[in-house]
Amino acid sequence: MxxxxxxxxxxxxxxxxxxxxxxxxxxxxxxxxxxxxxxxxxHAFKRQGFTFDSGPSFYCGLADPxxxxxxxxxxxxxxxxxTAVAYDPLGHYHFPDRTLAIYGNAEQYQASLAQISPQAAQELKTLTKKMLAIYRPLGAIPTLALRADGWLLPLLIQRFPKAMAQLLPQLRGLGRSMGDFVDETVQDPWLRRLIDLECFLLSGMKAHQTVAPEMAFMFGERAESVIDYxxxxxxxxxxxxxxxxxxxxxxxxxxxxxxxxxxxxxxxxxxxxxxxxxxxxxxxxxxxxxxxxxxxxxxxxxxxxxxxxxxxxxAAVDSFMHLHLGIRAQGLEELTIHHVVVHDTEQDITTPGNTCMISIPSVLDPSLAPDGHHVVHAYTLEPYAGWQRDENYGAKKEAKVEPLIRALQKVVPDICDRITLKLIGTPLTHQRFLRRHQGTYGPAIxxxxxxxxxxxxxxxxxxxxxxxxxxxxxxxxxxxxxxxxxxxxxxxxxxxxxxxxxxx
Ligand SMILES: Cc1cc2nc3c(=O)[nH]c(=O)nc-3n(C[C@H](O)[C@H](O)[C@H](O)COP(=O)(O)OP(=O)(O)OC[C@H]3O[C@@H](n4cnc5c(N)ncnc54)[C@H](O)[C@@H]3O)c2cc1C
Structure with missing residues (x-):
């Protein structure tokens, strides 16, 4: 043995x-x-010369010391x-009435928002300041110093006294939700929706369910490190x-x-x-x-x-519909990597099919697709319940992938004419290849x-x-x-x- x-x-x-x-x-x-x-x-997988990301594609500070x-x-x-390539804007959020470029650089992000609402830009500035006040002392303690037992506190006090002292006034904030911070800082309805969307992209839940330190890290890493792929x-x-x-x-x-x-x-x-x-x-x-x-x-x-x-x-967050495409790239020289499409602002952003995430990493790393092509991953939440491999499976897959196709058409209008490879994943695929309970994104705590x-x-x-x-x-x-x-x-x-x- x-x-x-x-x-x-x-x-x-x-x-x-x-x-x-x-x-x-x-x-x-x-x-x-x-x-x-x-x-x-x-995990990554290859098909016909394309290298697909099965899941994550949004990272910060991979190569930034x-x-x-x-x-x-x-x-x-x-x-x-x-080796990673840094980029900014980090993405574009497409709403039915407008598209907003999202920047890691805090000033540029505020300027982009000011074109829609000066009040929202000002409130975002205040919110960013509050998030950075949590991020900076937390970020001054290397994660490598952490452990999950009684040795942690004495160790932190001994080795990082300054950061611990700066954390003291933030202790209340560490246990709060992002929604609490939004409630006391943000009146602008547009910005409130935007923060809900950003929380959803991170935790699978909206601002009032997402813990503030998680968002503080996102604000901090975006503003003070780099977004890189x-x-x-x-x-x-x-x-x-x-x-x-x-x-x-x-x-x-x-x-x-x-x-x-x-x-x-x-x-x-x-x-x-x-x-x-x-x-x-x-x-x-x-x-x-x-x-x-x-x-x-x-x-x-x-x-x-x-x-x-x-x-x-x-409780578990839902699973996903995935659409992996290989597409012809001619004429798409201005394409950027990340897009989020919200189809209907009257509907909840967590409704399956309403919010669609898109990643086209070959715009940053052409080696991921054959010459003259791009590799595309689009996905949206989809409940596990009701999925089974029966005679309707193929038709249901095609129907459920339709919101993803519509989302992609916002970014590449003639996408359907460009497809050279198409793979559809359902919650059953997600469960099978990731060995995850009901293909869930993770716990909804x-x-x-x-x-x-x-x-x-x-x-x-x-x-x-x-x-x-x-x-x-x-x-x-x-x-x-x-x-x-x-x-x-x-x-x-x-x-x-x-x-x-x-x-x-
Ligand atoms: C579509 C999608 C997009 C995402 N985008 C981002 C993003 O842009 N940025 C970001 O930071 N995060 C993102 N995430 C979240 C992030 O990818 C996950 O939270 C993280 O990768 C999960 O890692 P894990 O260590 O929990 O385990 P998992 O990735 O779940 O791995 C667990 C492993 O255990 C194996 N396993 C399970 N049971 C057994 C068994 N009995 N025997 C042997 N092996 C077993 C599985 O096969 C699997 O390989 C995304 C997730 C998804 C699904």
């Missing part, structure tokens, strides 16, 4: 970060990934880096994390579906693969969602009933209604990472979850030594 210090179930960014860091700390680490490609929601992006901190610690696509991030893992002696097994966490007397002993193979490990980390971990990886008897019930009762759970579980030696743990959904957040978990499994002295090595 093979034996490791740590087995990580899943190679999403949360899992790879935890695994890479633990390997860096000298632990013998194995990552078991069910899929034949690593990366989970962030001043950025607070936890992913960059981890890559530094692993001795890896990413990795050359090679999102897959380049995964490749760098896998290289980093292997560089420090860690291993990755693809096509290795974990059937169960092997638990004896409330202590994790390792994992059992679908093939029946047992792998022993002192510690097991699950990067599967909380629902998949509780429902599939553990037997009901393994968990205290209350913990299991609460976990399984957690509203601000004020509790925090995302931490990395510890009631089972000794079993931990969790990823977007159903603290701090939540999104690439920087899941990278932070991987750091929190890895640091909690090593001594404060080991963590401090690694942190010292990273100090400028």
């Amino acid at each position: 093979e034996s490791y210090d740590v087995v990580v179930i899943g190679s999403g960014i949360g899992g790879l970060v935890a695994a890479g860091l633990l390997a860096r700390y000298g632990r013998r680490v194995l990552v078991c990934e069910s899929h034949t490609l690593p990366g989970g929601a962030a 001043t950025s607070c992006n936890p992913l960059r901190e981890v890559l530094n610690a692993l001795g890896e880096s990413i 990795p050359i090679g696509g999102s897959g380049a991030i995964i490749d760098a994390l896998v290289r980093g893992l292997k560089r420090w002696g860690g291993q990755l097994r693809l096509g290795a579906h974990v059937d169960k966490v092997w638990v004896e007397q409330t202590q994790a002993q390792g994992v059992v693969l679908k093939t029946g193979e047992r792998i022993r490990a002192g510690q097991v980390i699950s990067n599967a969602t909380l629902w998949d971990t509780c429902n599939h990886l553990l037997a009901a008897a393994d968990l205290p009933p209350q913990y299991r019930q609460t976990s399984l009762a957690t 509203s601000a004020g209604q509790g925090l995302f759970p931490g990395c510890k579980t009631p089972i000794k030696g079993l931990y969790r990472v990823g977007d159903s743990t603290l701090p939540g959904i999104g690439v920087p957040a899941v990278a932070a979850s991987g750091i929190l978990c890895a640091n909690s499994l090593v001594s404060p002295r080991e963590a401090a030594a690694l942190l010292d090595l990273q100090a400028p």
Whole structure:
């Protein structure tokens, strides 16, 4: 029987970060990934010369040494880096009556908004100031310094006294929703809608449900770092994390579906693969969602009933319809990478099909598409319920993808005549290829209604990472979850030594 210090179930960014860091700390680490490609929601796949991002494509500070992006901190610690191309405007938001260019640069963003409403621009300036007051002291503490145990507070006070002192007046703000800040700062109805949209793009929920620090990081990173896209696509991030893992002696097994966490007397002993193979490990980390971990990886008897019930009762954000296209690019020289289309402002932005996200990364990295072509990813929320692979599946796919086609026509009016490759993904596709419960984007835990759970579980030696743990959904957040978990499994002295090595 093979034996490791740590087995990580899943190679999403949360899992790879935890695994890479633990390997860096000298632990013998194995990552078991069910899929034949690593990366989970962030994996890349190739078809007919096109390289598609399956999920994320919006990043900040990947290659900026001043950025607070936890992913960059981890890559530094692993001795890896990413080549990225910076760009601004970061995107265009298309409403039925107007299109607004969104800039990372705070002054340019305010100027763009002033063309619609001077009041909105002024209020955005005040809101930005409040967000930066939270971001700056938080950003002065490297995520690599964090851990999820009692050592955290003394460590922070000792090593970052200035940032901690600056954080004190912000403590109330850390627990508030973005909606609270909007209520006290923003009267302009247009700006209120815009902030709701930005929150939705980040957390899958509107301002009153989204926690303020999450938005503070978005405001801060946009304003004080750069928005950049990795050359090679999102897959380049995964490749760098896998290289980093292997560089420090860690291993990755693809096509290795974990059937169960092997638990004896409330202590994790390792994992059992679908093939029946047992792998022993002192510690097991699950990067599967909380629902998949509780429902599939553990037997009901393994968990205290209350913990299991609460976990399984957690609300989930919907899944997605995906449209991946290869298109002819002639005449599209002015095209930009990111677009968000809201079809109907009378309808809620969270209504499936109403808000459509579009990414065309080959405008920044032409290597992602064959010569003279672009690669396109458009997606919108779609509930899982009601989807089944029956005789109507094909027709339903085509019907449900129609809002995405209409959204793309706002950006490229003759898109239908340009398509050379078309792939449609449904919630069933999302569930299947990402191994995620009902293909969900992640937990819908509203601000004020509790925090995302931490990395510890009631089972000794079993931990969790990823977007159903603290701090939540999104690439920087899941990278932070991987750091929190890895640091909690090593001594404060080991963590401090690694942190010292990273100090400028
Ligand atoms: C369409 C879309 C667009 C997004 N856009 C952005 C964006 O622009 N910017 C941003 O920051 N974030 C974005 N996100 C969010 C971000 O991509 C995710 O929050 C993040 O990648 C999730 O990472 P994770 O570590 O939680 O795990 P996941 O990515 O869910 O990975 C978990 C891994 O575990 C594996 N696994 C599960 N069960 C088992 C098992 N039993 N055995 C073995 N392996 C198993 C899965 O196969 C998977 O590889 C987007 C997400 C989606 C879906």
